[in-house]
Amino acid sequence: MAQIDWQDNLSVGNDTIDRQHRKWIELYNAFDRVMTDNNPHEARHLKIDSLQLMHEYMLYHFRYEEMLMANHGYPGLAQHWRQHKDFDYKLFAYIRLLETDKLISRSELLDMIHKWLIEHIQQEDQQMQRYFEERSREEESPQ
Numbered sequence: 001m002a003q004i005d006w007q008d009n010l011s012v013g014n015d016t017i018d019r020q021h022r023k024w025i026e027l028y029n030a031f032d033r034v035m036t037d038n039n040p041h042e043a044r045h046l047k048i049d050s051l052q053l054m055h056e057y058m059l060y061h062f063r064y065e066e067m068l069m070a071n072h073g074y075p076g077l078a079q080h081w082r083q084h085k086d087f088d089y090k091l092f093a094y095i096r097l098l099e100t101d102k103l104i105s106r107s108e109l110l111d112m113i114h115k116w117l118i119e120h121i122q123q124e125d126q127q128m129q130r131y132f133e134e135r136s137r138e139e140e141s142p143q
Contacts, residue, residue, distance in 0.1 A: 003029045010025075010118070
């Protein structure tokens with residue numbers, strides 16, 4: 001899978017979340033570059049460090065989104081949280097495989113992250129933001 005270029009269709013319309021998504025994409029692209037190294041053992045620690053950095057940032061981002069959803073009474077919080085946890089477990093499993101020097105499919109890992117990130121932003125996160133905007137309009141409209 002190719003690197004991800006930020007495009008308007010990835011924007012959820014929330015400056016903070018968009019900024020966090022851009023940062024996550026930067027970290028994904030950095031990981032993609034590290035994974036293209038043809039010597040699997042020479043750059044092993046770089047691969048692990050890069051994936052761990054992306055994982056840590058992802059967890060920070062997930063906590064932020066989940067806090068927003070809780071604060072806004074988002075009805076899809078439980079489902080969204082479950083998607084975050086499932087992806088967290090998958091990524092963590094890949095980190096463990098790299099740490100134990102197991103061979104992993106570079107393309108499988110990169111494709112999985114790429115696909116999940118794009119789909120999650122364009123479906124779940126944009127839906128979440130639409131709810132926030134609708135709720136904000138309802139609160140602002142005179143009754």
